[in-house]
Amino acid sequence: MQETSYNQKVLKEAKRQGIISCRLMLATVAVSFFTKLYLIFTRPHGESQEQLIKLLEGSVNFVLFLAAAVYMWYALKKLEEIYGADVLSIYKQMIFASIVFAVVGIAFGFIRGVEDRPAAIGAGLAGLFILAITVYLAVLWAKLNFSLAKITENTLFKTYVFFAIASFIIAFALQMMLSTGYFTAVFSILFAALSIAILYVLPTAFYLYAWTMIKEE
Structure with missing residues (x-):
């Protein structure tokens, strides 16, 4: 009985920390969103001012992301x-x-601008390595959430994986359509941009919901 009570207490605390982590991740999205709005509605502004605002955005998001990870x-x-x-x-x-x-990404950014054959080869290898790490991370991410679904008996973690993949694919497709000029009317461009933003936010919001639905007993 005492062990069961202890496990319930630990589970409750784990659930609380998981929820806080998801909220912090959502906060990074909010910071980026409001920063972009500020930059849009305060134009014209100098290049140095824009760089300072983006630096502040990156710094705040780094702290929030680090806290979420902890x-x-x-x-x-x-x-x-x-x-x-x-x-x-x-x-x-x-x-x-x-x-x-x-x-590797930082190294890729440095050598990509160098115009000689060894640098080009290095950039190609770095690009392939980045792709391999991305696939590896995706596999680990799916494995983690399937494990969470199993141990907490909460299938929402599994649903989150498929939901996040579908959201990413749709958002990526919309971004490609925007970049290629598929959308021409102002309304359609704004609608596509808003849809992309929502598609990136929804998976994290769903992840937060999955954590809140963990049974504590």
Whole structure:
């Protein structure tokens, strides 16, 4: 009985931390959205001012994202403790892969502008490596959420995976259509841009809902 009570307490805390993590991730979207609105409605403004605003946006979002990652870490650590699952181990692999992705991405950005054959070869290899890491991260992400669905007996985590994939594909397709000039009328352009924004927000909002629906008993 005492062990059951302890597990329920730990599960409740893990659920709370998971919810906070999702809210922080949603906050990063809100920061980016309101920053873009501010830049649109305060034009004209100088290039230095725009760069400063974008720097502030990036700094705030980095802090929010880091806090979200820490809260998720502790939430998964607690779930791994009471269920004996490897969810935190998967998350650690995701963090390591993300760091490698960031380092390779920065290197790719530097060598892409160099116009010589070795740099071009290096850029091509870096591009392939980034693609491989992206696929690896996607597999780990799906594995993590399927594991969460299993141990918490909450199928919403599985639904989230398919929902997020569908949202990304539709949003990507709309972005490609926008960039190729498929939408010409102002209304259609605005509608497509708004749809893209919503499609990127909805999966995180659904993820938050999945965490709130974890049963604590």
